[in-house]
Amino acid sequence: MTDTPLLKVHDVSKFYGNRIGCRNISFELWPGEVLAIVGESGSGKTTLLNCISTRLMPTTGSVEYHMRDGSYRDLYRMNEAERRFLMRTDWGFVHQNPADGLRMAVSAGANVGERLMAIGDRHYGKIRASAIDWLERVEIDADRIDDQPRAFSGGMRQRLQIARNLVTGPRLVFMDEPTGGLDVSVQARLLDLVRGLVNDLGLSAIIVTHDLAVARLLSHRMMVMKDGYIIEHGLTDRVLDDPREPYTQLLVSSILQV
Numbered sequence: 058m059t060d061t062p063l064l065k066v067h068d069v070s071k072f073y074g075n076r077i078g079c080r081n082i083s084f085e086l087w088p089g090e091v092l093a094i095v096g097e098s099g100s101g102k103t104t105l106l107n108c109i110s111t112r113l114m115p116t117t118g119s120v121e122y123h124m125r126d127g128s129y130r131d132l133y134r135m136n137e138a139e140r141r142f143l144m145r146t147d148w149g150f151v152h153q154n155p156a157d158g159l160r161m162a163v164s165a166g167a168n169v170g171e172r173l174m175a176i177g178d179r180h181y182g183k184i185r186a187s188a189i190d191w192l193e194r195v196e197i198d199a200d201r202i203d204d205q206p207r208a209f210s211g212g213m214r215q216r217l218q219i220a221r222n223l224v225t226g227p228r229l230v231f232m233d234e235p236t237g238g239l240d241v242s243v244q245a246r247l248l249d250l251v252r253g254l255v256n257d258l259g260l261s262a263i264i265v266t267h268d269l270a271v272a273r274l275l276s277h278r279m280m281v282m283k284d285g286y287i288i289e290h291g292l293t294d295r296v297l298d299d300p301r302e303p304y305t306q307l308l309v310s311s312i313l314q315v
């Protein structure tokens with residue numbers, strides 16, 4: 058990790074009318090770091106993730122991003138084209154439902170390859186070779202390259218979505234419940250795969266999950282949200298092994314009892 062944060066989130070709040078989405082959120086994310094945002098349903102995890110990834114404009118606050126040229130830019134002051142460029146080149150976003158992140162009616166190869174075309178690659182042979190390479194990296198047989206994702210199982214679709222996101226070499230990946238809705242055995246395999254890829258590529262990631270086991274396996278640090286606020290924040294092992302807040306203690310003990 059370097060000594061310069063990749064992301065500086067400062068006092069972000071989002072209100073939906075009178076309702077609090079998330080409130081007074083500040084933290085930094087470091088290169089190569091995986092941060093989990095955990096909390097029960099309605100605690101504000103998705104709102105926060107969407108604010109940081111600029112899919113949603115916060116009511117107040119700023120998020121500074123360390124650009125490849127070394128400068129910091131406030132994401133909310135960028136224009137739409139600049140933000141779209143970042144999303145295409147520097148970021149990935151893995152949705153809980155793969156159908157939200159894939160084009161279901163085009164082939165697996167095209168799903169991966171079109172991200173490369175979006176950043177300017179034009180050489181068909183190279184694009185296809187990268188697509189095959191990435192399918193194999195996410196454990197999808199290369200001979201499925203011309204199949205559409207609708208012919209894939211849920212786990213395969215999620216792995217394809219990951220390949221589509223990582224093929225362009227992003228520095229930061231947002232993941233919203235990446236293993237939600239999958240069978241337990243499929244989840245375990247996917248988590249292993251994600252952990253390996255994140256380590257190998259030195260990616261930074263922000264992962265929203267209500268599953269503390271996912272946070273334990275993937276993240277270095279975690280933030281616990283409740284009613285829109287971060288109520289506890291620390292190294293993942295510390296928070297899970299020695300939770301300080303009563304609410305976190307309750308969350309941890311509830312999974313230990315299962």
Ligand SMILES: Nc1ncnc2c1ncn2[C@@H]1O[C@H](COP(=O)(O)OP(=O)(O)OP(=O)(O)O)[C@@H](O)[C@H]1O
Nearest residue numbers: 073076077078096097098099100101102103104105
């Ligand atoms: N579009 C919206 N309009 C109004 N209120 C919203 C909207 N989206 C979220 N909220 C409210 O904001 C709060 C935080 O919701 P959010 O979806 O961010 O929580 P979450 O922790 O991601 O929950 P889940 O795990 O169920 O997705 C909740 O009270 C929710 O009802």
